Amino acid sequence: MLPGNIPVALTIAGSDSGGGAGIQADLKTFAFHRVHGTVALTCVTAQNTQGVTRVDALTPEAVMAQIEAVQTDIGFDSLKTGMLLNAEIIDTVSQAIAALPNPKVVVDPVMVSRTGAILLEAEAIAAMQTQLIPLGQVLTPNRYEAEILSGISIHSEADIHQAAQAIFRLGCPHVLIKGGGFSGELRGIDFWYDGERILKLQTHWVNTPHTHGTGCSLSAAIAANLALGYAPGDAAQRAKDYVTCALGSALSIGQGQGPIGHWYPLLKQG
């Protein structure tokens, strides 16, 4: 039997039937980090490497019941939010988080899938900005999400700095703008802003079309590392290293963009 003090993380996110993003990515990422993963499912997507064909939301009550079930029995050391879909679910999740003592919260402000499907209703963006983001410890927008949240269109490093500062003012103390959507010299560089300094998190660019789930896995890896006791900045760097490694073992499955190889790095370690 394993010791009972294994770290626990909770993901509040949607299901991806293709197994590349969403809660499937989160649970695999938690397991890779030897963190026990728990789930509050927000919605079910019918999805594969080519696109999303259907989304069914759970009720806010069902989401709350899952959070309470985990919290009142197992407990968790950190949590991450992913696809929340609508303002009602954001409201409920925000209430649940606000009631937690000292929560370690990673907010991944998922808005659109890599294949272009809407994963957050437009009228829910304000709730994300005003209710959920101020409760987060780390916020991980990609380029598109950073543009929406900041109102700044990003074309240069100066724009990234400005956007990071604007997003920081929404009330989350650590902002990580992810660079998978940047081009040229900025490609694959993530920008970390803590209110004082902007740091670049940089590994190397992996030349693969199979990048489905990188964002979910990055935020899950940050949550896992927070559960393991790492400080937010170290958790982000370790998460970046993990995602780069998993991208190096990406899976060429399906007809479209395959998922990263969440657990393949383990095989390489032998």
Ligand SMILES: Nc1ncnc2c1ncn2[C@@H]1O[C@H](COP(=O)(O)OP(=O)(O)OP(=O)(O)O)[C@@H](O)[C@H]1O
């Ligand atoms: N080809 C690549 N090589 C190296 N790092 C990458 C590559 N693509 C994305 N990344 C990294 O993956 C992480 C996720 O960034 P990205 O900007 O792709 O987020 P995202 O758009 O939310 O991801 P997704 O939509 O696939 O879930 C970041 O650390 C980013 O730098």
Ligand SMILES: Cc1ncc(COP(=O)(O)O)c(N)n1
């Ligand atoms: C359930 C769910 N959550 C998140 C994403 C974003 O991931 P990606 O941008 O790689 O499609 C997704 N496609 N599906």
